[in-house]
Structures are given as structure tokens and as C-alpha cells.
Amino acid sequence: MNVEHALLTVADGQSEKFEEAFAVAQEIIVKAEGCLFVDLLRQTGSTTSYLLIVAWASHAAATDGFRGSEFFAPWNELLTPFFTTAPEDIYFDLLSHFPPES
Numbered sequence: 563m564n565v566e567h568a569l570l571t572v573a574d575g576q577s578e579k580f581e582e583a584f585a586v587a588q589e590i591i592v593k594a595e596g597c598l599f600v601d602l603l604r605q606t607g608s609t610t611s612y613l614l615i616v617a618w619a620s621h622a623a624a625t626d627g628f629r630g631s632e633f634f635a636p637w638n639e640l641l642t643p644f645f646t647t648a649p650e651d652i653y654f655d656l657l658s659h660f661p662p663e664s
Contacts, residue, residue, distance in 0.1 A: 563598065563656040564621040568649040570612040570641075577609040580644040587640040591616065594633045596623025614649070621653055 572580045581602075588600050596619035605611035618624040628634055 563659075564618045564624060565654045565656055566614070566616040566618060566624055566651055567654060568614040568651045570614055570649050571646045572610050572612060572644045573646050574610055576644050577604070580612075580641070583640045583644065587637050590633050590637045590640070591628070594623070594628040594631055596620060596627050610646075617656075621655075624653065 581604075584602055588602070591597055591600050598617040598619060600617075601615040603613040603615070605613070616624065618628075
């Protein structure tokens with residue numbers, strides 16, 4: 563499993579609209595082959611800082627698969643208007659997950 567991590571900074575006053583757009587966008591990304599789950603976290607006490615976590619079956623599923631698919635453009639179009647800076651995507655190989663799922 564490969565886990566994508568991106569720190570997102572949303573324009574001040576746009577958090578509610580961003581979260582509404584994300585509710586639509588998450589329905590798009592989960593259709594991408596190899597997408598296992600997507601989580602969005604908002605920094606406690608902040609209305610502009612978010613953490614996006616996407617689990618992929620493999621690094622290639624995220625980079626070659628999703629970014630090269632028909633799902634990437636609508637995902638991108640929904641979310642990028644809210645960002646004040648371009649998110650930096652960082653990928654991690656999962657080494658341990660505890661407790662294991664039954």
C-alpha cells in the first residue's frame with residue numbers, strides 16, 4: 563500500500579465552500595483504480611489548513627493511474643480554485659498498520 567499525504571492551504575473565508583467541493587471530489591477519486599480510501603482532516607483551530615490522505619494500492623496507481631485517468635481533471639477543477647499555494651504531494655510506503663483489520 564502507498565499512502566499519499568498533501569498539506570492543503572485554502573483561502574481565508576473559503577473553508578465551507580472547499581469542504582462542500584471536497585464532498586463531491588471524494589466521490590470522484592474513489593472511482594480511480596487502486597484508490598483504497600481518502601481522508602480529509604482540518605487542522606484543529608484553523609479554517610485554512612487541511613491534510614489530505616489517500617491510500618493507494620500502489621504508487622503507480624496514484625501517479626500513472628489516477629493522474630492519467632479521466633477522473634483527475636474533474637477532481638483538480640473542483641479543488642484547486644480554493645488553494646492559496648500548490649499542494650506538495652508526498653508518498654509513503656506503508657510499513658505497519660495496527661491494529662490489523664479483521
